[in-house]
Each structure stands twice: as C-alpha cells, then as structure tokens.
Amino acid sequence: MKKSTIINLIFVLAIGIALHLLRKAGFINGYYDHILTKICMFIIAAVSLNLINGICGQFSLGHAGFMAVGAYIAAIFTKNPGLIIPEAIAGMPRFFVALIIGGLMAAFVGFLVGLPTLRLRGDYLAITTLGFGEIIRVLLLNWKFVGGASGYFGIKPYANFLSVYVLAVITVFIIQNFITSSYGRACIAIREDEMAAETMGIHTTKYKIIAFVLAAFFAGIAGGIYAHLMQAIMPRDFSFLVSVDILLMVVLGGLGSTSGSIMAAIFLTLVTESLRRFQSLRVIIYSLMLIFIMIFRPQGLLGGQELSVSMLKEKIKLLFGRIKPEKGYASTNGTE
Amino acid sequence: MTLGQQILQQLINGIALGSVYALIALGYTMVYGIIRLINFAHGEVFMIGAFVGYFAITLFKFSFIPALIFAMLFCSLLGIIMERLAYKPLREAPRIAALMTAVGLSIFFQNLMVYLKWVGASPKAFPRVIEITRYEIMENVYLTSDKILTLGVALALMLALQYVVHKTKMGRAMRAVSQDKDAAQLMGINVDTTISFTFALGSALAAAGGILYAVSYGKIIYNMGTMPGLKAFVSAVLGGIGSIPGAVAGGMLLGIVENAVSAAGMSMLRDAVAFAILILILLIKPTGLLGKNTREKV
Numbered sequence: 001m002k003k004s005t006i007i008n009l010i011f012v013l014a015i016g017i018a019l020h021l022l023r024k025a026g027f028i029n030g031y032y033d034h035i036l037t038k039i040c041m042f043i044i045a046a047v048s049l050n051l052i053n054g055i056c057g058q059f060s061l062g063h064a065g066f067m068a069v070g071a072y073i074a075a076i077f078t079k080n081p082g083l084i085i086p087e088a089i090a091g092m093p094r095f096f097v098a099l100i101i102g103g104l105m106a107a108f109v110g111f112l113v114g115l116p117t118l119r120l121r122g123d124y125l126a127i128t129t130l131g132f133g134e135i136i137r138v139l140l141l142n143w144k145f146v147g148g149a150s151g152y153f154g155i156k157p158y159a160n161f162l163s164v165y166v167l168a169v170i171t172v173f174i175i176q177n178f179i180t181s182s183y184g185r186a187c188i189a190i191r192e193d194e195m196a197a198e199t200m201g202i203h204t205t206k207y208k209i210i211a212f213v214l215a216a217f218f219a220g221i222a223g224g225i226y227a228h229l230m231q232a233i234m235p236r237d238f239s240f241l242v243s244v245d246i247l248l249m250v251v252l253g254g255l256g257s258t259s260g261s262i263m264a265a266i267f268l269t270l271v272t273e274s275l276r277r278f279q280s281l282r283v284i285i286y287s288l289m290l291i292f293i294m295i296f297r298p299q300g301l302l303g304g305q306e307l308s309v310s311m312l313k314e315k316i317k318l319l320f321g322r323i324k325p326e327k328g329y330a331s332t333n334g335t336e
Numbered sequence: 337m338t339l340g341q342q343i344l345q346q347l348i349n350g351i352a353l354g355s356v357y358a359l360i361a362l363g364y365t366m367v368y369g370i371i372r373l374i375n376f377a378h379g380e381v382f383m384i385g386a387f388v389g390y391f392a393i394t395l396f397k398f399s400f401i402p403a404l405i406f407a408m409l410f411c412s413l414l415g416i417i418m419e420r421l422a423y424k425p426l427r428e429a430p431r432i433a434a435l436m437t438a439v440g441l442s443i444f445f446q447n448l449m450v451y452l453k454w455v456g457a458s459p460k461a462f463p464r465v466i467e468i469t470r471y472e473i474m475e476n477v478y479l480t481s482d483k484i485l486t487l488g489v490a491l492a493l494m495l496a497l498q499y500v501v502h503k504t505k506m507g508r509a510m511r512a513v514s515q516d517k518d519a520a521q522l523m524g525i526n527v528d529t530t531i532s533f534t535f536a537l538g539s540a541l542a543a544a545g546g547i548l549y550a551v552s553y554g555k556i557i558y559n560m561g562t563m564p565g566l567k568a569f570v571s572a573v574l575g576g577i578g579s580i581p582g583a584v585a586g587g588m589l590l591g592i593v594e595n596a597v598s599a600a601g602m603s604m605l606r607d608a609v610a611f612a613i614l615i616l617i618l619l620i621k622p623t624g625l626l627g628k629n630t631r632e633k634v
Contacts, residue, residue: 139608
C-alpha cells in the first residue's frame with residue numbers, strides 16, 4: 001500500500017470513530033443519525049455512478065433502477081427467514097448477505113442491460129438505462145408479493161450508521177483501486193477517445209461492461225441499505241428523479257473525481273434534507289444547477305482532481321510558502 | 337368480430353398512435369442527424385405544445401387550427417431559445433456534457449410546469465375540439481373522427497416537412513450540415529442558423545404531436561411527455577436515427593406493435609415492449625431499418 005493511501009485510511013477511520021463516539025455520547029440525535037446514514041448510502045451510489053459517467057465516459061441514467069433491484073431483493077431476504085440463506089444466519093450477518101445478493105442481482109441486471117448497448121459506440125446507454133429504470137418501476141408496481149404500489153413494509157432497520165459507514169469506506173476503497181488499476185486506465189482511455197483506445201488494443205466493450213456491472217453492483221448495495229434504513233420502500237422511491245439526484249452529485253463534484261463525488265453527496269444530501277418542504281422548487285433548482293455546471297464549469301468543483309490528506313498537506317504548505325508547487329499530485333485522472 | 341376485422345381495427349388504431357410517435361421522432365432524428373445529440377427535452381416540448389394548445393383554446397378561444405399553429409410557433413421559438421442558450425455553448429464540449437444538459441432541461445421544464453400555478457401537478461381535461469363520430473368503413477371496423485384528424489394533420493405536416501427538407505434552400509443547408517458541418521461552413525452555409533432552424537422545425541412538429549395526442553386522449557398532465565418522448569426515440573432508432581423516412585416508418589411500426597400488444601390483453605407490458613424493441617434492434621441491426629451504415633473515420 002502506498003503511504004498516502006494509509007494516511008487517507010487512517011483519516012477516514014478517525015472520522016468514523018469520532019462520529020460514532022459522538023453518537024454514543026448523545027451529541028447526535030436520531031434525526032441526524034438518520035441523515036448521516038443516508039449520506040453514506042448516497043456516497044456509495046454517487047461513487048459508483050462516477051465510475052460509469054466520470055471514469056468510463058458512458059452516460060447511465062438508470063442508477064435508481066439498480067438501487068430498486070438491490071433494495072427489493074435484499075428486503076425480501078431479510079424479511080423471509082429461511083429463504084435460500086439458512087435460518088441460522090440471522091440479524092446483522094443476514095443483512096450483509098442479503099445486501100450482497102441484492103448487489104449481485106443488480107449487477108446481473110446491469111449485465112443484461114449493458115450487453116446490447118455498450119457494444120455500440122454512441123449514446124444508446126442513456127436511453128436504454130432510462131427506459132430500464134421506468135420498466136423496473138412498472139414491474140414493481142405490478143408485483144403483488146412486494147406490495148405493488150402501496151409499498152413493501154416492515155423491513156428491519158439493520159442499516160445503522162456504523163455498518164453503513166464501513167460499507168461506504170469499503171466501496172470507495174474498491175472503486176478507487178479499480179480506477180487506479182489497469183482496468184481503470186483502460187476505462188479512462190475509452191473515455192478520452194474510444195477509437196484510439198480500441199486501436200491500442202483495448203477491448204472496449206469488455207471494459208465498459210466490467211465498469212458498468214461493478215457500478216450496478218454497488219448501486220444495488222446502496223439500494224439495499226436504503227430499504228433497511230427507511231424500513232419501507234415504494235416503487236416511486238426509485239423514480240427517475242433519484243437517478244438525477246445522484247447524477248448531480250457526480251457532476252457537481254467533478255466528473256471522474258471520487259472525492260468530489262463524496263463531497264457533493266454530503267453537500268447535496270444536506271441541502272435536500274433542508275429543502276424537503278419545497279419539493280418542486282428544489283428539483284427546479286437542481287436541474288438548473290445541472291445545466292449551469294455543464295455550461296460554465298463542466299469539470300465540476302474538483303475538476304477531475306482527487307482530494308486527499310497528502311494533497312491538503314501540500315496545499316497548506318503552499319499557503320505558507322515553504323515549498324515550491326509541485327505538479328501532478330492529483331495523480332489518477334486529468335479530465336482535460 | 338372476426339380475427340381479420342380485429343386485426344384491421346387494431347391496425348387503424350396503431351397507425352393513428354404511430355403517426356403521433358412519428359411526429360415526435362422526426363424532431364429527435366433531425367436534431368440527432370445534425371448535431372449528434374439525443375435531445376432529452378424533446379418530450380417536454382411535446383408536453384408544452386399540448387399545454388399551449390390547451391390555453392390557446394380555453395383562454396384565447398382559438399379554434400383548432402389556429403391553436404395548432406400558435407402552439408407550433410410557440411414551441412419553435414422555445415426550441416430556438418433552448419438551442420441557443422443551452423446547447424450552443426456545448427457544441428464543442430464532450431458529448432456527455434450536452435446529454436446531461438438535455439436531461440437537466442427536461443426535468444427543469446417538467447417541474448417548472450408543476451410549479452406554475454395555472455398548470456400544477458393534476459391533469460387537465462383537454463377541450464373537445466371535434467365531435468367524435470364513428471364511421472363504419474367495413475363490417476365491425478370503425479374509424480373515428482379524431483383518428484381521421486390525427487392522421488390528416490400528421491400526414492399534412494410530414495408532407496410539408498418533406499417539401500422543406502428537399503425543395504427549399506434551408507432544407508438543402510440542413511442536409512449539407514448533417515453530412516459535414518465544416519464543409520458546409522466552407523460552402524457559405526450559416527451553420528448556427530441552420531441548427532436553430534432544425535430545432536425550430538423539430539419542436540413545431542413535437543408541439544403538433546402534443547396537441548394531437550391530447551385530442552385523442554382527452555387529458556394533459558405535466559409528465560405526459562416522458563413516455564411518448566422515449567417511445568419516439570425508440571421509433572427513431574428503429575427506423576434508423578438520422579433518417580427522416582425512417583422516423584416515420586419506425587413511429588408507425590411502434591404504434592402498431594404497441595396496439596397489437598394491448599389488444600392481445602397484455603396492456604401492462606405496453607411500455608416495456610418499446611424497450612424490448614430497442615434492445616432487439618440494437619442487438620440485430622443498430623443502424624435501424626432505413627439507416628445507412630456509415631463508417632466512422634478518425
């Protein structure tokens with residue numbers, strides 16, 4: 001492991017422990033605890049969407065659909081003891097197993113959706129995933145076993161802050177490792193110029209599908225968390241607007257920047273919670289934000305750079321003028 | 337009712353619905369042909385067209401044809417403004433940026449309509465512009481007057497479009513820009529004007545489609561553009577995106593298939609069918625039925 005990775009991990013653990021202690025000491029009440037958990041869930045969703053839209057340069061609009069698959073599948077497994085998973089596994093372990101099954105199911109669906117569309121060059125993925133999200137919603141509305149339009153109730157609240165925080169850290173760790181691996185570099189090459197990448201011997205379809213399926217998996221996990229956080233899920237919880245909320249997180253943070261997605265997920269979840277009373281006005285503001293960011297600052301807040309402890313250290317050192325600016329500390333990806 | 341009569345009846349219903357899809361698909365295909373952008377906000381132009389028609393009829397007491405023309409003019413203006421403000425700055429940007437802007441616009445228009453006091457989130461009854469009469473053209477096969485109106489208007493507009501694209505100077509410019517933007521510019525064609533004109537043309541057709549849709553369904557709502565918009569895109573891909581006759585053929589075909597599925601008692605799957613078709617066509621013949629197979633050059 002690189003030294004900077006270790007520093008970042010320690011930093012992240014410190015935040016987690018600090019927040020956990022604050023909760024235990026009673027400084028964070030139930031409502032804020034709920035929001036903190038939700039933030040972690042959106043971090044998982046945004047970081048995984050960033051993998052498709054930011055790193056791979058493909059445009060997916062179906063994240064809410066994958067979340068729906070993960071949410072319903074995971075909820076079915078935790079609500080029905082003895083279904084496939086042996087009954088001996090109960091409580092939290094069952095929750096994690098159910099999450100993984102939900103994620104795998106979402107990944108499988110992602111594979112089915114991605115296979116015909118990612119073969120092609122062009123923007124077919126956008127429209128197919130958009131249609132897919134709608135179809136999932138319609139199917140759930142008509143599925144009596146999970147309550148149809150009235151929703152699926154009585155899901156146990158397994159998703160507490162600590163477990164979801166750990167899941168978010170693991171997700172970011174895996175996706176960040178994927179991005180810096182040869183797979184990730186292939187994806188970035190595809191984003192920059194698909195034809196050139198293909199000429200260089202990159203199997204573009206393969207890498208696009210791998211990235212897409214991985215992202216769908218984590219979207220499924222995020223959905224499962226959502227189900228066990230809200231304790232009741234309805235098909236309309238996974239409407240197109242949810243996909244757009246996550247998309248805005250990715251865009252605001254900067255396409256291709258994992259840390260940007262994380263910060264935007266935190267920021268936008270807080271804004272959404274505080275504007276809950278003005279639903280349609282909030283969506284108008286969000287859509288305008290999406291348009292204006294794309295026109296005036298398409299690189300987003302971080303502009304494809306990564307924020308890390310070591311980078312902050314450099315910035316602070318720069319501020320006090322002790323060292324000369326060093327180029328290229330944001331290593332993984334320049335969007336330009 | 338024999339099977340043959342039923343098939344004929346569903347064929348008529350399918351073509352009427354399909355002609356609406358075709359009108360929207362034309363806008364998609366023309367815009368895609370000229371700037372390679374899926375204009376996600378096109379379904380919203382369709383919706384706004386229906387609402388403008390509604391207000392023209394109820395508030396300004398227009399009759400059907402003037403209301404139709406008013407909505408078409410309004411939406412072509414909207415199309416031009418949309419292109420100038422949102423898409424033009426992004427013409428050289430990565431494609432994904434323009435696509436996201438299009439999605440943003442689509443959500444913006446929908447929620448703006450919800451937010452506007454005199455539109456709101458609840459559906460509105462579209463005024464009856466034509467007396468519904470049923471003509472029995474064969475034994476047990478009926479043609480209603482609203483279907484005749486839909487087909488008549490759609491057909492007239494398609495013929496007008498054909499004239500504009502193939503016989504006028506602007507149409508020639510459109511075809512030139514869609515083939516090669518830089519070369520067209522070198523030949524003295526004003527590319528910006530041509531692109532704006534394409535948006536205007538497509539938006540006008542979408543507005544007409546919106547009104548025709550509203551006439552046959554009888555009600556309008558802020559999110560009525562989403563599904564027809566998506567299906568029109570599928571029609572455009574089915575016919576071969578970028579091809580004008582393809583969009584018409586694709587729209588008609590999709591309308592017929594959809595009606596056949598509902599008639600077979602699977603109306604729940606109606607919406608899913610369009611996407612099944614999309615996936616199939618992408619698997620088998622991504623260039624569509626009438627699309628040309630162009631080789632990409634570096």
